Amino acid sequence: MIEIDRLEKSFGSNRVLDGISLQVRQGQVVCIIGPSGSGKSTLLRCVNGLESYEGGEVRVLGQRVDRSRPEIRSVRRQVTMVFQRFNLFPHRTALENVTEGPIHAAGESRASAEAHAHELLARVGLTGKESAYPSQLSGGQQQRVAIARALAMRPRAVLFDEPTSALDPELVGEVLTVMRDLAREGMTMAVVTHEMGFAREVADHVVFMDRGRVVEEGRPAELLTAPREPRTQDFLRRVLRPLD
Amino acid sequence: MTWTSFLRDGREFLPILAQGVWVTIAVTICALLLSTALGIVWALMRTSGKRWLEWPAMIFTNTIRGIPILVQLFYIYFVLPEFGVDLNAFQAGVIGLGVAYSAYMGEVFRAGILAVDAGTIEAAESLGMTRARILSRVVLPQAVRIVLPPYGNNLIMLLKDSSQASVITVAELSTQARLIASSTFKNQEVWTMAALLYLCLSIPLIILVARLEKTFGRR
Numbered sequence: 398m399i400e401i402d403r404l405e406k407s408f409g410s411n412r413v414l415d416g417i418s419l420q421v422r423q424g425q426v427v428c429i430i431g432p433s434g435s436g437k438s439t440l441l442r443c444v445n446g447l448e449s450y451e452g453g454e455v456r457v458l459g460q461r462v463d464r465s466r467p468e469i470r471s472v473r474r475q476v477t478m479v480f481q482r483f484n485l486f487p488h489r490t491a492l493e494n495v496t497e498g499p500i501h502a503a504g505e506s507r508a509s510a511e512a513h514a515h516e517l518l519a520r521v522g523l524t525g526k527e528s529a530y531p532s533q534l535s536g537g538q539q540q541r542v543a544i545a546r547a548l549a550m551r552p553r554a555v556l557f558d559e560p561t562s563a564l565d566p567e568l569v570g571e572v573l574t575v576m577r578d579l580a581r582e583g584m585t586m587a588v589v590t591h592e593m594g595f596a597r598e599v600a601d602h603v604v605f606m607d608r609g610r611v612v613e614e615g616r617p618a619e620l621l622t623a624p625r626e627p628r629t630q631d632f633l634r635r636v637l638r639p640l641d
Numbered sequence: 642m643t644w645t646s647f648l649r650d651g652r653e654f655l656p657i658l659a660q661g662v663w664v665t666i667a668v669t670i671c672a673l674l675l676s677t678a679l680g681i682v683w684a685l686m687r688t689s690g691k692r693w694l695e696w697p698a699m700i701f702t703n704t705i706r707g708i709p710i711l712v713q714l715f716y717i718y719f720v721l722p723e724f725g726v727d728l729n730a731f732q733a734g735v736i737g738l739g740v741a742y743s744a745y746m747g748e749v750f751r752a753g754i755l756a757v758d759a760g761t762i763e764a765a766e767s768l769g770m771t772r773a774r775i776l777s778r779v780v781l782p783q784a785v786r787i788v789l790p791p792y793g794n795n796l797i798m799l800l801k802d803s804s805q806a807s808v809i810t811v812a813e814l815s816t817q818a819r820l821i822a823s824s825t826f827k828n829q830e831v832w833t834m835a836a837l838l839y840l841c842l843s844i845p846l847i848i849l850v851a852r853l854e855k856t857f858g859r860r
Contacts (some may be wrong), residue, residue, distance in 0.1 A: 442780050447763055470768065470769040470770075473768065477767060478762060482760055484763060485761070487783065496772075501778055502769040502774070543764075
């Protein structure tokens, strides 16, 4: 469904993505882990056309992703994104945040968009918060609204860019629960995350990235407990036991 | 000056000053509309990301900001006729003040647009919205909230600066006051009345701006 082929991207002289290849198949949950600055978020942003790229290719549902062409909008409607800092529209209520895309990007009728939005907000546990503004919600609630907003487009896949990194620790769980339920329902997901527990439990496939390349990838049980590469071992040791 | 004589003079002068008040209000409203419309154009040009739009807007607004309003008014009223552009005093005053203030309004709007969280624009992009929709649904509604308080401040300044149009014979409040003062020599009475009338116009605006700051400062 998402095919990344020898993708290259630089910011100035800094090579962020160095010929990276990756696949996400229908119904698969792929977790991308790795140190800060390894290019994980940039990779996800390239899939959504929020960044341009210089070499290689990204294809979504067989269509080439090119942010300079108008067709990018149909790609984005089919593969939506959840951001680290939620990026909700602060001047709109939770319900309006969720209906914004369907009504103003997909041309859905207000009545059907609102019915769907009520359903989605219930699904992420926010019934009763429909008319709250983002500033009146906790970080965890805001991120769940953002997930509902991404789902409102009835996407084929959802990209998560460190969805819990900006949250207070006690709010991480409520967001991960929603994501796990979504994975169980068969949603195709690409998740950049530092939550190793989530990766182990939910992912079908884990990718370890460093310096713009895939260092190692495999099933979570193998990669997270018995990594082959020294760099993966080093990273996991620091993440899992930071005080050693 | 005693209270009784002040009130007696008031009864005599206020009708004449009132004519000036109406002209002041008319000049202010017309110049506000012109400066807002032009200001939005400058701000959109300067935030377009396209050099051929950014540069002309930047050069124009900075030129306007660098020339006193008084000189601009003289220019429009006395120099433009030499090029065949004949305007009456009211038109020249509105255009002069409107264009001058469009530079300040443009800067306020530009700051408002730039203050919109880039993340919300990316979120809109990631939903597949078009540029026009993103501008009208995401950028401008947020920018308006940010911009309202400084916009209100500019409005108060515009109201007071409308008195500068008196130099090109626009019969606004301060012009009327000077006419009465120079013919009656009652400077103290006349200018006190003029000052009070200006306060009557600007204090409601000041309260309005404070309200806006309260309402929109929070969210």
